[in-house]
Amino acid sequence: MEQVLGASSQQELSQPVSGGRGLTTEERRRIDHSATIPGWGSDLARERRPGVPRDKAPEIGVEHLYPSIERQFPRIKIHKSTEHGRLTPVFGTSCPPSGLSGRLRDFGYQFSEGRLSRWLTLMLADRVNMVEDILGDLARGRVPNIPKEMGLKSELKYNAGGFAAKVGIAVVSTAVVVAYLRARKAR
């Protein structure tokens, strides 16, 4: 099965490039790119690699899992994974759970991290949270500026044609659905 390359790749791969294309493995092992590639081979030696050895202190054990660290006081409700032995000494305090989404999160956190039900419940809570936020805005007399929040000014600036096409498709699709429903109702 021969394949034909398209635009950019054809152009590029037909050119000789630094990096050993067309060399045998043996030839590549001997090649030295340091004259053309800044820093080439500077971390070839294992002792220059920060991740070697992979385990810096392999002898330490479970007694170091929860070292005695002064504990942050939980001023808000903090969800704890069922797979943690205790609440961690430090945690984030952004966006405490509230409302229906908060209840869903309470429910989701009852499952271990290995259960799909936990993650899908949390994602459901995220969507409910979004609706709660919009309703909250409306209740405060504020209409969210959704085009601004979606950054659509840049879409118009850099992709006006694509934007017009998307709007066109949406308008036509809506018109087709409306026409179909009206025709069905008329029957």
Add this chain to the structure above:
Amino acid sequence: MLAMTYRGPYRVRVVEKPMPEIEHPRDAIVRVTRACICGSDLHLYHGLVPDTRIGQTLGHEFVGVVEEVGANVKNLKPGDRVIVPFNIFCGECYFCQKGFFANCHNVNPNATAAGGVYGYSHTTGGYDGGQAEYVRVPFADAGPTRIPDTVDDDNAALCTDAYPTGYQAAEMAQIKRGDSVVVFGAGPVGLFAARCAWFFGAGRVLIVDQYDYRLEFARKFAQCETLNFRDVRDPVWYLKKESDWLGWDAAIDAVGCEAAGSAMQRATGIRPFKLQGGSAVSLNWAIDSVRKGGVVSIIGVYGPTLNMVKIGDAMNKGLTIRTNQANIKRNLERCLEHIQAGHITPKDVITHRIPLEEIAEGYHIFASKLDNVIKPMVIPPRATA
């Protein structure tokens, strides 16, 4: 203070929020001078990460100036310029002592499957992030590193995640002299991974993406070969052919959960269904294009549910699979040495500088790949205060 907040998929809003406070004696408050939007922020932006709450401030790539320190922070003082690694970590636990700062056990009560990260949902601890004027930095005596005088804020901001993450991707590929390395994804992390693969002595580097403008950038920045996978019917076949049918010595997945290339993977992993922790196309391509006994380095981010991954092929080929979130603090010293030696200038990837007030445009430009974007940087109003 001014801060961006997440309002739901594809929506962010800049609002006035209360100033962060010291909540633990090892906290610090940092005034942000530069922040970036990360490719993995787009997973949040697209609503793919469970427990992403409305109102959270995102952003895990930022540098700034220390404004205030807690009673137990002795190694920093107000006025210090600091790189804040995206990992939050205590520096003392089982995992931190091993150098696995990304896997700290003391910072994320919400999950043991992930460590603590600034502004990255409650699945990584529920911390507010750095796309704001000020941010709370927990364990400030462990994480932040003073920025050397020879390194400017733009380069330093790339040292909080993208550059050391790409470096670790290359390191995890266990590159030996002359190895052939294929990198999937020409976003910032893939670009840095390809660039850093040379540091480890690679003999050949090829980067795969679907955007011509990114591949053109990669050829200059990473001095590597490129392949637009849209140009071939079967990228794996092509990559095998390119390696004289042996397969590549190492493959790096720098794409993660929003990979294109399979309608089925995207439908079940991204939209309309989110039954998988994202689309695993590039990971499967990595498994298939690497040689038997080769190494697959996974640095792309996936969700916590499950994925359709060709683990059978990986097993039958005897692959080594290495993974982790980057342990930024562990890599930082060496990464800074490379900058100071002139081997790399991370800020070359910055294509857009966006005021914090306009960050919604930055997210949209980055997510939609408009205006040849590679890396958007966010500048808060008090950056030069």
